[in-house]
Amino acid sequence: MEPYKILIAEDDRNIRAGVADALELEGYIPVEAPDGGAALRLYHEHHPDLLLLDIMMPGLSGYDVCRRVRQDDPLIPVIMLTAKGEEFDKVLGLELGADDYVTKPFGLRELAARIAAQLRRRQSEKEKASLPPAAPDRFGFGRWEIERCRLRAVRGDESTGLTLREIALLELFAAHPGEALSRDRIMKEVWGASFQSSRTLDQHLVALRRKLEPPRLIETVYGIGYRYAAE
Template sequence: MKARILIAEDDANIRLGLMAVLESEGHAVTAASDGAQALKLYPQMKYDLVVLDIMMPGMSGYDVCREIRARDPRVPVLFLSAKGEEIDKVVGLKLGADDYMTKPFGVHELLARVEALLRRARSGAASAAPGSNPAAAALPPVFRLGAAAIDRRRFTAALPGAEPVTLTARELRLAEEFAAHPGEVLTRDALLNAVWGVDYYGTTRTLDQHIAQLRRKIDPPGAKSSAITTLHGTGYRHDPAPPPGG
């Protein structure tokens, strides 16, 4: 299916190459030469995927991703970078990126990752709505995870006495999985399959970083323990707190 893709890449040769490859697959591609231009283009169309180079003059891909995530927690974001250090991937994942490719990369790998992101986004569009995720079908529109109230309609988490914070689509799906399986051990593979899809190309490091971000949004500052327990070598478990007076 044809997709609308926004690319931000300051290297003209790479930018034209990306356009040619993606357009040859039938996608409609809009290209920006820097981050500021990408943010001007983004509101003009409903994009199915955003591809961001990280190191751009003026406004980095990180900055663009942060701005886009503030407007839309669902659109898939793919980072491109000549850097391969782990810290770059961690920062990107914290900002809500869905995948990460290090230059140079092959055309076939690029197309495989793009198609996987588009496929997951299309299959996940319906599951993001309340009641349409099988594992979370019984959850109300607003449910509790740890100390936080999770609003599935607004993509937010709110701790008592604090302003709500935005959840990415992945964070919301993880929250739903944990709330739908209280006390159960959820393996890393099971969570990746449920939230990212069985065709996910990445590693469990992506899952671990997203859960770390989710914990920051659902655990009170200074909490001695998290609502999501790590089971080393296995996965994670959510142990609901007993109701007040229970």
């Protein structure tokens, strides 16, 4: 099997070189881009297996690169690198299709673990895609009809786009209406791993709530996790 190719888009040369060296030691092939424009060019040239995108870069931002890559490939794993602490930045990145984010300064071991988890998830999705469909294309969530193949939710004349990860979350909740699902269980079933220090799950649910509510469909169960408040 060919080594995985990782595109690192980061304008700070020291951070970029450090990440590239660490990933090379992990057996990956790093491809370095100093800005957003170079990241798009190298993406089309090298066809990487995963993208690491710094949010604030000269020219095209990480948001811009993520948006354009998602138009070409809705499935490639994308991890955002951000030095910002504002919740809005993280939510926006996830709404544009990012799968995860890591806040600077980050540990290289944690970053490597996040990358490995995303690549395992992507490989699992490829294997599932090769199997006959095991579930209908549509399922209900509140007053919305979730269409897997079209990556969207429909309610009357309204529609809103969804990512594959958001659909996986909705599918898990829809299969357990009214049941309080722990954060750890959700992370393991949807992400295939549990990162206790990560707010990735919370940010995905913030993005989903912005798209599908009101009324409130996903309730927070304090001390446990979340629950689908089925109508």
